[in-house]
Amino acid sequence: MTGGARETGASRATGAAGTSGAAGAGPGGAASPADEGLDARLVVERGAFRLDVTLTAAPGEVVALLGPNGAGKTTALRALAGLVPLDGGRVRLDGRSLEQAPPEDRPVGVVFQDYLLFPHLSALDNVAxxxxxxxxxxxxxxxxxxxxxxxxxxxxHATVKPRGLSGGQAQRVALARALAIRPRLLLLDEPLAALDARTRLDVRAALRRHLADFEAVAVLVTHDPLDAMVLADRLVVVEDGRVVQEGTPAHIARHPRTDYIAHLVGLNLYHGRxxxxxxxxxxxxxxxxxxxxxxxxxxxxxxxxxVTLHRERPTGSSARNRWRCAVAGLETHGDRVRAGLTGDLALAADLTTVAAAELDLRPGAVVWATVKATQVHAYRD
Incomplete structure (x- = not known):
């Protein structure tokens, strides 16, 4: 994309909101409290793919759209911004219908994954x-x-152009540019994805502070569970173009309902009677x-x-759950080793590198996996 094309795309979604888009009118021209916030159903059809996602949020609430690649998260975000036309549904913001409004007339600020700062403008003029x-x-x-x-x-750094900014500085300039129009809806598309691990930690903390002060609705798209858990008040998990679960980060972390969510929050998940x-x-x-x-x-x-692993069938263990398994694979997770197991039950087990060496774990090795009943969490379908 050329510099001119980038400016056109960014200007449509980051700053050119019309003055008519501040709020829906209630008695006396003020927005009714019942109308405040976001109420949207986004239906977008692209070939065999169909997005059908409902999103609601109150002013001051940060909602994270979480899901695997290709789930429809970014399509949903672009539909809210008006960059992708709807094939059905609605977008209402503070009581005002936006389905027919072009991007420049929507009170929406966007922070793109690669920031889309204008390369020929200083940080100050980008925000202005x-x-x-x-x-x-x-x-x-x-x-x-x-x-x-x-x-x-x-x-x-006001006079510095984007090429002279670090990744974290560029992200903050992009956020400032989005907030400078005082949007009623702030959209963040993987805002930390381009940062290295250390910068990501610092910028995530700063972004949390800024979002805490933001009085309108913020929608964050991410595939990183830590970003979602730290930044959002509520998670909406999207798979294959539809919402599969939503709730607070704590609720979803404890009550995953799909394999994707379970993997995301680091749990072994099963369904039964x-x-x-x-x-x-x-x-x-x-x-x-x-x-x-x-x-x-x-x-x-x-x-x-x-999960505790044994090379021989345990006889004196207090664990009520015991399964004979084979090691399918091993990978390092920080200072621990995660073993993927198949057999009586497919599961993942974490253990120290010392324990893995003592058990002589390797692909194909037969082990016994045990889990105490008190460690198993069951909840209704």
Whole structure:
């Protein structure tokens, strides 16, 4: 994409919102409290792929769209910005219908994954671009931009062009540019994806502070569970173009409902039918013993750290759950080793590198996996 094309795309989505888009009108021209925030159903059809996602959010709420590659997250974000036309549904923001509004007339700010800063403009003029598009005089727009750069800790970089900024600095300039138009909806498309691990840690903390002060709706698209857990008040998990689960980060981390979510939050997840303390897993799977009593269809989950491995069948273990497995693969997770197991039950187990060496773990090795009933979490389907 050329520099000119980049400027056109960015200007449509980051700063050229019309003055008519501030809020929906209630009595006396003010927005009704019931109308405040985002109410959207996004239906987009692209060949065999169909996106059908409902999103609602109150002012001050940060919602994270989480899902695997190709799930439709970015398509949903671009539909909210008006960069992708809807094939059905609605977009209402503060009581105002936006389905027919072009991007430049929507009170929406966007932070793109690669920031899309104008390469020929300084940091100050990048941020001033939005207010200028909304009719502010050059001096006023630059004064506003200077204030935003100061908030971002970038006052000393006002005259620097994008090529002279670090990744973290460029991300903060892009955020300042999006916020400078005082949007009623802030869209963040993988805002930390281009950063190295150390910079990501610092910028994530700064972004959390800025989002905490943001009074309108923010929608974050990410595939990183840590970004979602740290930054969002609520998670909406999308798979294959549809919502499969939503809730607070804590609820979803403890009650995953798909294999993707379980993998994301680091849990072994199964489905079965409970009768008291025993759950018979689907597909003629083994029984799993739980500490709690339930009946009917349930999910069963436990972390890889709850699994203990033995080279011989354990006889004196207090663990109620025992399965004969084979090592399918090994990979390093920080200072621990994660073993992927198949056999009586497919599962992941975490253990120290010392324990892995003592057990002489290798692909194909036969082991026994045990899990205490108190470590198994069962919850209703």
């Amino acid at each position: 671009f939005g207010p200028r598009c909304r009719g502010a005089r050059k001096a006023d727009a630059r004064a506003q931009a200077a204030g935003w750069l100061d908030r971002m800790g970038l006052a000393a 409970a009768a008291g303390h025993t759950v018979r897993l689907d597909g003629d799977g083994p029984e799993v013993t739980t500490a709690g009593e339930l009946s009917g269809p349930v999910f069963v989950a436990f972390p890889p750290s709850a």
